[in-house]
Amino acid sequence: MNAPALRTAPVVIFDLDGTLIDSAPAIHRVSNLVLADFDLPPLDADTVRSFVGKGTPNLVRQLLEASGKDPEGAIFDEVHDRLVARYEKEVEGNTLYPGVVTALEALTEAGFRLGICTNKPYRPAEAALHHVGLFDTFEALLGGDSLATRKPDPAMLHHVHRQLGGGPMLYVGDSExxxxxxxxxxxxxxxxxxGYRKTPVADLPxxxxxxxxxxxxxIAERFQ
Incomplete structure (x- = not known):
């Protein structure tokens, strides 16, 4: 008699900002600290929050444009490098959404393997996860600077899925x-x-x- 085939463990992959953690206050604070380094005026929280989700290069371009500077200008690289460097250390303001810990514990107990696929650079993502006490919960973490492309290119999601064994997958996120x-x-x-979406729920696939x-x-049980 043939032995029964082993079932591949199901996978849940999460976005980070706006999904597991409310990072907008931290991003707002770091952004204004960096703008101040270049003698640029601070931006309000809602404005900076609207820039979140497409990675730090996009964030820096939006910050510069909102400050009346050329988003592709000569200071782009310096602003970007300084923002990422601060972002690795300035973790105050990153907070978990209600119920996240309990839900992750339930998923783990049910046999799901968990990963993160975020456009936030790897080091700041790692720092934020350590700050909120979740780093050891996930078997895989991919940041926006980990591959040659970032979301919405599917390569990042496919990569994390393979790292987690390739079982039935559910992706969890908050944005367009x-x-x-x-x-x-x-x-x-x-x-x-x-989270941080701007589009009505009904208009998002x-x-x-x-x-x-x-x-x-x-919900995750339905997609095993």
Missing amino acids: VDAETAVNARAPFALYTE HHATFSDYAALPG
């Missing part, structure tokens, strides 16, 4: 970029509605939505 990434990767997508993390383990 995350929804587009899931479409490009042909992956089931659960939209966390309390998704397979499930949730506003309370208590609902996520049940």
Whole structure:
């Protein structure tokens, strides 16, 4: 008699900013510290929050443009390098969304393997996860500077999926970029509605939505 085939463990891959952690206050603080380094005026929290999600190069371009500077100008590299350097150390203001820890514990106990796919650079992502006590919860972490491309290119999501063994996958995110990434990767997508999206929920492609993390383990079970 043939032995039964071993079942590959299911996978849940998360975005980070606006999905697991509210990082907008930290990003706002760091952004204004860097702008001050270049004698540029501070920007309000809502403005900086609207720049989050497409990686630090885009964030810096938006900061410069909002400050009346050429977003592709000579100071771009210096501003970018200084922002990333500060971002690795200035972790205050990163906070977990309600219910995240309990939901992650439930997923782990149910046999899911967990990973993160974020456009935030790897080192700041690592620092933020250590700050909120989640770093050891995830088996894989890919940052926006880890590969040659970043979301919404599906390569990042595929890479994390392979690292986690390639089992049935659910991608969890909060934004337009995350929804587009899931479409490009042909992956089931659960939209966390309390993050940083600007588009109405009905206008974003998704397979499930949730506003309370208590609902996520049940959603994940549906996509095994």
